[in-house]
Amino acid sequence: MTQAEIETALTNELYKIAPDVSLDDIDRAGDLREEFDIDSMDFLNLVAALGKRFNLPMPEADYPQMSCFDDLVRYLVDKSP
Amino acid sequence: MSQFLMPSLGADMTSGKLVEQTIAAGEAFQRGDVIAAVETQKGVIEVEVFEDGVLDRWLVDLGTEVPVGMPLAVIAHEGDPQPDHPEIPSEPKPPMPPDIPVVRAEPDPTQEPTPPETVPLPPEPQPQLGELSPTTASETSATPYVGATRPRITPAARRLAAELGIDPAGLTLATDQILNRQQIEQLAVTLAETRDSPAPKSDAAGEMRKAIAAAMTRSKREIPHYYLAHQVDLTTADAYLTKLNAERAPTTRLLMGALFARAIALALTKFPEFNGHYKTDGFCPAEAVHLGIAIHIRTGGLVAPALFDAETRTADDLMQGLSDLVSRVRAGRFKARELSDATITMTSLGARGVDLVTGVIYPPQVAIVGVGTPRLRPMVHDEHVVPRLSATLSLAADHRVSDGHRGALFLRAIDTKLQEPQNL
Incomplete structure (x- = not known):
């Protein structure tokens, strides 16, 4: 899967959780939860959706590698087959 | 019948x-x-x-x-x-x-x-009938007229309204306006014309704010609140969750909120004076714990639908319930009982909040438990000052029903439960 495809998928999943926040308006290197104003439940739902979409376990221990939009894209690029 | x-x-x-x-x-x-x-x-x-x-x-x-x-x-x-x-x-x-x-x-x-x-x-409220009326839209600065009082209406207009299937009780009118037959006719035409066109948007966030203001004003007017706060060490609970979640898929992972919900529900079984409704003839303790969860809505406002029978449910079950409530808050769809039958409320600031929330009781309930944002703080543990994950629990309760002494014991009972997360 290409980086562009992963970015699109991530953008779609984020849109489901935070439809009022546009990717154009956020700092892609800023704290993901702050930028999208999402709480623990939202983040867990995001992780669950991405895990399902990319068939990844998305362990909690890896959460620090998912702290901003760019990190999360990089993580998914690295982990997905 | x-x-x-x-x-x-x-x-x-x-x-x-x-x-x-x-x-x-x-x-x-x-x-x-x-x-x-x-x-x-x-x-x-x-x-x-x-x-x-x-x-x-x-x-x-x-x-x-x-x-x-x-x-x-x-x-x-x-x-x-x-x-x-x-x-x-x-x-x-x-x-x-x-x-x-x-x-x-x-x-x-x-x-x-x-x-x-x-x-x-959350859906935009559909317009009220009256808002579709050219009369009310253009000629009057209408006071919202929805509620206990029915608009004044001439007998002929009432008959016509009944024939056309229009309920005059639903109309928004200036308070001094009397509905006549001509206005009902006009309204029927307007309704027919607007049925197929997109509904004009109304201010959902504004309506929500009015509802919150009404309930909270009543609360502050009627309920003599008292407030307590207590710092709770969450290190053990956090370690328990980390271990548990490491082996779990995302959809079955537990959040700290589920442990709080479980701990509060269990503690309440020993403190019935915080769980129930205050009615005209005084306090009625509830037999089950229907734990209202304050959930913020992205477009503004909040709702506090209930997790039913929380004291009988496992932490896993409560977690699924929380997840379900949050997703339905997003969709703006609830069951009636969820909004009317909560017996106490939990309001949690989540991971990105501040230290302390002292809640406003949602009538006719008599207590609200606040959960501040967990974070590392210097705490004395085994005679040493060490960084520990902790959060400030708070209680706002109704002095007509209970006193600070019992309130303090209740908060400590929640704390005790959280120190043994494996039993939650």
């Missing part, structure tokens, strides 16, 4: 709009079935029926704003005689013409293009 009334879905509700009739005339139903969906400032609420029976007929058309306590439908029971129509103390409406489209709160995807698979926002 009996009547099904517009229920009160919380202290802040004076009326609701009938948006779905989920049971048709002649159809049988059982206690607990959803009979209708009603739109309020909080979103679309599914209303359950509390008896078995057969729906004889609807008294109110879709889209009508109906004050709390007004009859919505007539219910027939097994063994009832079969009269044509019993006397009903409200104007019976003619049956709906079959060509009227069902008004639904869900946004129509053909009208607002959105990316696929999106979760809908």
